[in-house]
Amino acid sequence: MVDEMIRIENVTYEYSSIGEDSQLMAIKDVNISIDKGEYLVILGHNGSGKSTLAKLMNGLLLPTRGNVYVNNMNTKDEDKIWNIRETAGMVFQNPDNQIVATIVEEDVAFGPENQGVPPLEIRERVDEALRIVEMEEYKKHAPHLLSGGQKQRVAIAGILAMKPECIILDEPTAMLDPTGRIEIINTIRKLNKEEKKTIIHITHFMDEAVEADRILVMEQGEIVMEGSPREIFSQVKKVKNLGLDVPQVTELAYELRREGFNVPVDILTIEELVKAL
Numbered sequence: 001m002v003d004e005m006i007r008i009e010n011v012t013y014e015y016s017s018i019g020e021d022s023q024l025m026a027i028k029d030v031n032i033s034i035d036k037g038e039y040l041v042i043l044g045h046n047g048s049g050k051s052t053l054a055k056l057m058n059g060l061l062l063p064t065r066g067n068v069y070v071n072n073m074n075t076k077d078e079d080k081i082w083n084i085r086e087t088a089g090m091v092f093q094n095p096d097n098q099i100v101a102t103i104v105e106e107d108v109a110f111g112p113e114n115q116g117v118p119p120l121e122i123r124e125r126v127d128e129a130l131r132i133v134e135m136e137e138y139k140k141h142a143p144h145l146l147s148g149g150q151k152q153r154v155a156i157a158g159i160l161a162m163k164p165e166c167i168i169l170d171e172p173t174a175m176l177d178p179t180g181r182i183e184i185i186n187t188i189r190k191l192n193k194e195e196k197k198t199i200i201h202i203t204h205f206m207d208e209a210v211e212a213d214r215i216l217v218m219e220q221g222e223i224v225m226e227g228s229p230r231e232i233f234s235q236v237k238k239v240k241n242l243g244l245d246v247p248q249v250t251e252l253a254y255e256l257r258r259e260g261f262n263v264p265v266d267i268l269t270i271e272e273l274v275k276a277l
Contacts, residue, residue, distance in 0.1 A: 003035050003036050004072075006033075006057055006068070007033050007034075007069040010031060010065065011029070011056060011063045012027055013025070013027040013064050030223060032223070034166075034200065038214065039198075039212050040214050042215075043204065043217045043232075045242075045243050050218050051171070054170040054200070056068050057200065058084060058168055063075075070084045070087050071165065073087070086163070089159035089164035089168070090167075090170065091152070091159055091168070091169045092171075092172075093171045093175060099143045103139075103143075104139050108139075108154065109125075111158055111161050112126075112163075128161075133153040133187050135154060147180060150183070152172055152180065166197065169188065174203075185208055206244065206245050210269070215228070217244070219242050229268055230268060231266075233250045233268060236250065247268060249270050249273050250268060
């Protein structure tokens with residue numbers, strides 16, 4: 001029990017339609033356990049419920065039925081909500097919506113200032129957070145002059161400065177160009193491997209899921225597939241039937257196999273394919 005970061009028990013979430021009595025069920029009786037230090041990717045196309053699930057994980061939404069526990073704290077417990085949000089930090093799709101200050105280092109300091117952290121420690125936390133996301137040299141810059149990827153790294157630094165154990169990223173690369181996406185994926189990997197943060201990364205880019213310890217695939221508010229990247233992406237047909245793609249190199253291996261080449265089904269990287277061929 002000790003090593004569990006987040007536990008979702010029989011959780012259902014319904015949105016009420018405005019002006020109508022009908023309920024839209026976004027999450028249907030979901031059960032998930034996420035370990036401390038795990039790198040979990042949640043995949044699914046728009047409307048599958050993955051963003052709703054992210055908001056349930058740090059108490060932005062409360063379940064209609066069931067319970068969500070963050071480090072054994074129930075998100076329904078009003079006295080614990082700030083502890084929960086300090087434990088599980090959230091990074092959203094659009095970095096512009098998360099940046100509040102006109103200078104990078106002031107933006108990163110915003111969270112710990114609100115936590116009442118002493119000024120000297122804030123200074124240390126800000127420098128440390130900017131170092132981790134490799135943005136130290138931009139600390140005196142104005143955020144609006146940065147690239148999309150740089151802004152998102154500043155947003156991540158702002159969360160890091162609050163010292164969360166877990167970071168939930170809700171489609172953090174959706175608005176970025178390929179360079180920005182690579183920057184963010186490298187940052188996420190570093191946070192998990194070097195900083196030992198629990199990572200929950202929600203995306204619809206398949207190639208971003210290759211590094212995960214585990215993948216959950218969502219469809220219409222339910223978890224329809226679960227497994228390691230190899231286990232998920234080797235089921236090319238099933239993934240495609242859900243309206244999702246597999247990484248390009250996995251698809252190439254799949255097509256080669258269909259043409260009679262003896263290559264494994266669970267190839268995830270170009271290096272693996274080259275070796276197999």
